[in-house]
Structures are given as structure tokens and as C-alpha cells.
Amino acid sequence: MSLPASASEALAAFATAGAWEQRARLLMQWGERLQPLSEAERCDANRVQGCESQVWLVAKVQDGRWQFRAASDARLLRGLLALLLARVEGLSAQDLAAVDLADWFARLGLARQLSPSRSNGLNAVLQRMRELTLRAL
Structure with missing residues (x-):
């Protein structure tokens, strides 16, 4: 399975980061890329259970490909979410699994x-x- 373009970009960016400080800074920068969720989207129905921090997730499907948006109240987690979204962007349900x-x-x-x-x-x-x-489905 080939990677989405944004996932390849993430791999290239993190491959050049050396020490943890560089990776942490890069992680924060990726977190800033998240598209903001509206107040209406930050509702209990979109809240992910099982996270210590608050995380909201919204999804839509277009031509069988999934698009996700996420938000969190934790800075480091926003970066990790952005990297997860980069990995799953545009995948089919089968590839996502x-x-x-x-x-x-x-x-x-x-x-x-x-x-x-x-x-x-x-x-x-x-x-x-x-x-x-x-x-x-």
C-alpha cells in the first residue's frame, strides 16, 4: 500500500530531524496544520473516548476516500494527530483497517x-x- 503524499512529506521531514528537541519543534509545527473545528463540531458526539486529553474527530467520505479532521486541547497531541491524519488521508475503509x-x-x-x-x-x-x-458501509 502506497503512502498518501502528506505521509511521505512527514517521513521526509522527520528523517532530517535529529535530536528530540528538533522532533518536538517539528511536531508542534505539524499540529498547527490541523484545520480548526468549529464550536459545534467540538461536541460530545465527536469526542473520542479513551483519550486522557480532549480529542474531537469528524469524518466525511468522498468517492470512497476518507477525510478526517481532528482537534485537541493538548499541543503535543495536536502534532501527533496531524501525523496520524497525514497517514490516513484519503484512504479507503479497507486500507484504513x-x-x-x-x-x-x-x-x-x-x-x-x-x-x-x-x-x-x-x-x-x-x-x-x-x-x-x-x-x-
Whole structure:
């Protein structure tokens, strides 16, 4: 399965980042790329359960390809969400089901920085994405 263009861009960007400080700065920059959610979209129905921080996720499908938008109240998590969205952008429900979150963040060189609670939260976001795609079938 080939990567979305934004995922390839993320891999290239993080490949050049050396120390954790550079990666953290890059992570914050990626978080700033998230399209803001409206107040109406920041509702309980769009809130992802299983995250320590507040995370909201909205989805739409266009021509069988999924587009997600997300927001969080935590800066570092916004960056991680942006990288997750880059990985899943435009995937079909079938391809989304095959995404390996741990492998993706390892390829970015961020696996060691994912605490168990952050990892669980990102897995909850990915699981919510999969639920939304299945509901649409």
C-alpha cells in the first residue's frame, strides 16, 4: 500500500530531524496544520473516548476516500494527530483497517516518545476512525 503524499512529506521531514528537541519543534509545527473545528463540531458526539486529553474527530467520505479532521486541547497531541491524519488521508475503509499505528510512529522516529497513555489515546482515535468508516458501509 502506497503512502498518501502528506505521509511521505512527514517521513521526509522527520528523517532530517535529529535530536528530540528538533522532533518536538517539528511536531508542534505539524499540529498547527490541523484545520480548526468549529464550536459545534467540538461536541460530545465527536469526542473520542479513551483519550486522557480532549480529542474531537469528524469524518466525511468522498468517492470512497476518507477525510478526517481532528482537534485537541493538548499541543503535543495536536502534532501527533496531524501525523496520524497525514497517514490516513484519503484512504479507503479497507486500507484504513490495515494501518499499523506503532509502525507509523516508529518510522517517524517518534515511538520512544509515545507514553503508554498517548499511545492508547492515538489507538482510540484510530479505532474511532475505523468505527466511523464501518458505520458508513
